[in-house]
Amino acid sequence: MKEEGFFEKVYHIARQIPYGRVTSYGAIAKHLGASGSARMVGWAMNASGGKEDVPAHRVVNRKGLLTGKHHFEGTNLMQQLLESEGISVRGNQIQNFEQLFWDPAKEL
DNA sequence: ATTCTGACGTGGG
DNA sequence: CCCCACGCCAGAA
Numbered sequence: 122m123k124e125e126g127f128f129e130k131v132y133h134i135a136r137q138i139p140y141g142r143v144t145s146y147g148a149i150a151k152h153l154g155a156s157g158s159a160r161m162v163g164w165a166m167n168a169s170g171g172k173e174d175v176p177a178h179r180v181v182n183r184k185g186l187l188t189g190k191h192h193f194e195g196t197n198l199m200q201q202l203l204e205s206e207g208i209s210v211r212g213n214q215i216q217n218f219e220q221l222f223w224d225p226a227k228e229l
Numbered sequence: 230a231t232t233c234t235g236a237c238g239t240g241g242g
Numbered sequence: 243c244c245c246c247a248c249g250c251c252a253g254a255a
Contacts, residue, residue: 127251147239150237150250155250156250157237158237158238158252159236159238160238164235164251167235182237191236234252234253234254239247240248241246242245
């Protein structure tokens with residue numbers, strides 16, 4: 122059994138995000154025990170780059186803002202993916218964010 | 230080894 | 243709610 126690096130930990134949580142739901146970097150980081158280092162979570166997503174089955178488009182910042190949309194291929198790919206799942210997105214802001222928020226430490 | 234950056238979060242004003 | 247500053251830690255040059 123090889124040990125899970127920081128990335129794999131993040132991927133493991135991200136893959137468990139239910140369809141039509143979203144979560145924040147901080148929530149994942151906190152669940153990993155890396156609370157405060159939320160940046161590492163987002164960075165791990167960038168490292169995945171779609172290479173893994175990580176639904177990075179379901180991960181946003183605590184404000185429900187699609188801060189990382191620029192890292193996706195197009196300029197609105199992330200938004201389209203979210204809307205494709207039934208999530209309403211207004212510009213870079215997710216509507217009903219509180220309602221769609223999925224807390225790994227709480228619901229997992 | 231050092232330096233810088235970064236898909237964030239929190240606190241103060 | 244906005245804006246500003248600091249902290250966080252892993253990786254690249």
